[in-house]
Amino acid sequence: MSHASTRARRLTIAVSVTAALALGATACGGTTKDDAAKEGAGNAAAGKADPNAATKKGLTVGFLPKQVNNPYFTSADKGGEKALKELGSDYKEVGPSSGTDTSGQVSYVNTLTQQQVDAIAVSAQDPGALCTALKQAMNNDISVVTYDSDTKPECRNAFVSQASGEDLGRTEVQLLAEQIGYKGEIAILSAAQTATNQNAWIDYMKEELKDPKYKDIKLVKVAYGDDDAQKSFQQTQGLLQEYPNLKGIISPTTVGIKAAAQYLSGSKYKGKVRLTGLGTPNDMRKYVKNGTVEAFELWDPAKLGELAARTAVALESGQITGKEGETFKAGAMGEFTIGKDGVISLGKPTVFNAENIDQYNF
Template sequence: MRIRSRRFVAALAVTTSVALGATACGGTTKDSAGDDGGSSTTAGKADPHAATKKGLTVGFLPKQVNNPYFSTADKGGRAAVEELGSTFKEVGTSSGTDTSGQVSYVNTLTQQQVDAIAVSAQDPGALCTALKQAMKNGIAVVTYDSDTKPGCRNAFVSQASAEDLGRTEVQLLAEQIGYKGEIAILSAAQTATNQNTWIDYMREELKDPKYKDIKLVKTAYGNDDAQQSFQQTQGLLQEHPNLKGIISPTTVGIKAAAQYLSGSKYKGKVKLTGLGTPNDMRKYVKNGTVEAFELWDPAKLGDLAARTAVALASGQITGKEGETFKAGTTTFTIGKDGVVNLGKPTVFNAKNIDSFSF
């Protein structure tokens, strides 16, 4: 049962103060971050035949509230939550690197006694103390887009297989540069869990002998800020004049890089790929700056995160590997460490980009 006493609120206030103080120190220890083991689960066993509860409150905490990508994802989440007969609530920071702000919002949602929290984590460990407190008080916790350590949530809704995303971005760029030349990566924040996982798989893919003539010369960070990403792109090209291609696995980064390239002497000469939205990238595909890039449908990601959160709060799943649940018309199976994969990414190019409007 959810604790609703004044004693609980007072105790939580102390926890909030400690968590914020620890985050402000600029580091997360292993003890404060939680263990790296399997995902935490809600109390009791899953009942796949349990009725879907109505009247729940599901709080969404995106990585950045003014980011068009997360706006689209959270609209999908809102639609799903309301379709299921519950209440959607979005909170969050305007910065993609404000981890202390995310901690504060998690604690606020816990104080408000929501039934589930769906969060895109800015850091894998910084939110752990707050999220574990939420789970202790009966709140289902789902991460989406960017994960925490597995022990700090019930399930992670992944936009696609991390390995697929990392490897396919290298494959796309390699084809465009003829499997030869210097390349760079323009990422978001250095602590972004999803970005770092994809980059690890990019590096693994580059070990294949067929990429022997491709050299990764630098990984730069634009912190999911358009101006910083624009400047980082400019800096990469000044520092590496022989650069042949850039991979930017962030929607803010790839758009900013395309903006710079389209107005420079490098347009058409330095290839750019990564993860972007059709609406952001359409003009750059049509003017020849970008040949192809990829992404999943963020609205579908938000939809699945919402349905996973409601399934957890309804007791239909606990986050254990092998459990199945129905989200809309599709049945999903929870994988290792509580991971639920949305599906394969879509490649966008001049032939198909006008078929998409997100």
């Protein structure tokens, strides 16, 4: 039986089972071993994880980033593609060209569902907007993994987080506070106002700032650059015009921090207004070396994409269902344990500065 015909049969079985359950009936039917494993893997509520189950091959995993031409997501998704090749499965990428196209993401989820992929890995633009489409995918026996930015827990099987939101939010405040001597006005340059991950990190930044040791630091504004380079550049300029005494900026977005660094490096504020946040070494190298930026942080996006891919395959193989406490092996990355609400954390962020930045290439 071909993979496509097997998949079509699985969809028919899923529909039939749903109808039977709606009538309060139970039924037994002859399914292939492949079908049975697939049905168990695709239903997180079933709770029948088998960590020793064989890793399935020949799967198709669709990656749906927030923006296909964003260097950060290009790196992340290449990590996913490499992992899937190693695992004997197929990779496909679709997605909007704009970093704020929520409706576009919905249509791509629907397309991947219609194309009967085995799993979807998505970085959600909005925490709720994708839910209906993702639930439909799961109803069609497709495993759903979010990475980088989450949707609601009930709308996916697992979320692969870059690091804990608390670690990221608090450490960015700590980095900037050290650079400005724990005194002065600061601002945050975020991405889209609806971005789940950005908002979670900003909440932790505000929580960290409540510590008495930051009593002389004042957060004056949160600006939004929508992960657009030109808008982020303009927002940086606007912040400095509106707050001439600004001492520092935190930009927890790779597009935002690069644009802010570009503005600062060509302005009278270079070396006077400190900038930190989340950036890639390749984007930020020249700004670290020319004195615009002292230190910033990030995780390895390729590893994030790899873990998303390996999580999707583990779900499809029935090794995990997404429940708290389950463990699985992710190749050379080691073993991971699923946390509360199906969250899997990649690890702690890495701080980049003049001493170590040349050791990295992404």
